[in-house]
Amino acid sequence: MRDEVDRFPSGAALAALLGDWSAGEGPLYRKLADALAAAAEDGSLVTGQRLPSERELARVLAVSRATVVAAYEALRDRGVVDRRQGSGTRVNGHRKVPRSDGRVRGGRGTAIVQRLIDGPGELISLGCAADAGVPEVAEALRAVADDEITGLLADPGYHPRGLPALREAIADHYTRQGVPTSPAEILVTSGAHQALVLLAEVYLRGAATAVVEAPSWSPCLDIFRQCGVDLTPVGLDDEGVDPRALASVLAESTPGLLYVMPTFHNPTGVLMSAARRRQVAELATRHGVAVVEDNAYAGHALAADEAALPMPLAAFAPRGSEVLTVESLKGVWAGLRVGWVRGPVGIIERCARRKAMADLGSPLIEQAVAARLLPRLDALSRRRSAVQREHCAELERLLARRLPEWSWRTPDGGSSLWVALPEGHSADVFAQLALRHGVEIVPGSAMDPTGRHDRHFRIPFLLAPEVLAALVDRLADAWTELRRHGPHEDLPLRPVV
Structure with a gap:
């Protein structure tokens, strides 16, 4: 039983934790040993924890087994691990336990967040799918400085629910979409991410x-895992979350919430149909489950006719249901860090109390800028979507020319392609070779615990054309190496006596 409790979750999870361990000069086994030693030092690897077998780790890192054996041996020589026959390789139990490093144990998304902290360096990182800000942000900022700054400075500056003018603008935004909303049903947050945390x-x-x-x-x-719950995954089809599978899951248990991304799902880009939204809302209401709809990519339509987009899922909810709509200004500029939640007044009040404990309210100047942008949001989204269509088409053209064996579905919207490698290939393994060619990808295993998408990964297309071209060239080189040569052989030189 101790092995099952103390064993690191998987080789793929460890690979995600190590990040771009293979960068820089020197033999791979030494760089791997250095990365594992650093993880043990900062507490990412728990004292006494058993590391994956040499064979498993070699497979997911796309290196030879000899490379992992040599790395483990080097760690033993440094006193970082113990190695015993039948017990495997364990982090040394005599090492000092450091303070928490802030990571979510078992969470694969922390590697993506860590990349934001570290910066991309020379890598082309596919962990972030956000574009530069639109010029209207600067215009709105100048207008706030000219017309509103004196009034804002006269305000004490603490509005845990959000700047009243912005809450009113957001409420009007939903009312125009056919979902009557009052400012009391709105909570402004520091991006959609904080909304989900609350x-x-x-x-x-x-x-x-x-x-x-x-x-x-x-x-x-990882936000949900941090609350100590188990995740029950339900698959998708071309209209959104599978209603039969969802009905079965809700009939068997009473989850704390149902989390869906109906408007341009991340990472697949699927747009949930109006009929499917109604089904989901009615199922959740029947079983007494709250629905959180995350529409952070609502302004990223790729179809020419955006007027055909269905209303938010909240519009289809029967009386007495609880549907919380999360959205943000990511499509205008993620750097504003302005998001919000729309929901029942009582739930908004509970979230506001937690928001106050976290930060006493988001910055007012950014909210004032957002309030000026909200009435223009539809027009801004249409203009940006036209550019995104061109970027998506260019990425598809490049992939079709350089990597015709790969497959994908042209998304309805969003910011990425959800690409599948040919059958029999692992995106976890390919991710390691891609790193050595200067590309950081997020493999499907990080996004689906069922294993059904282990050969998939997400490619954002919100990049400059020249970056897209360089990206596909690097991916093609990594793919050629994998197909022709397989795992890298990196045998340390040892004296023969």
């Missing part, structure tokens, strides 16, 4: 499970 704290405290789509975006999944 909702998880409200709904998952004491809960056993949360139902999520499979695949889903791993940092969001």
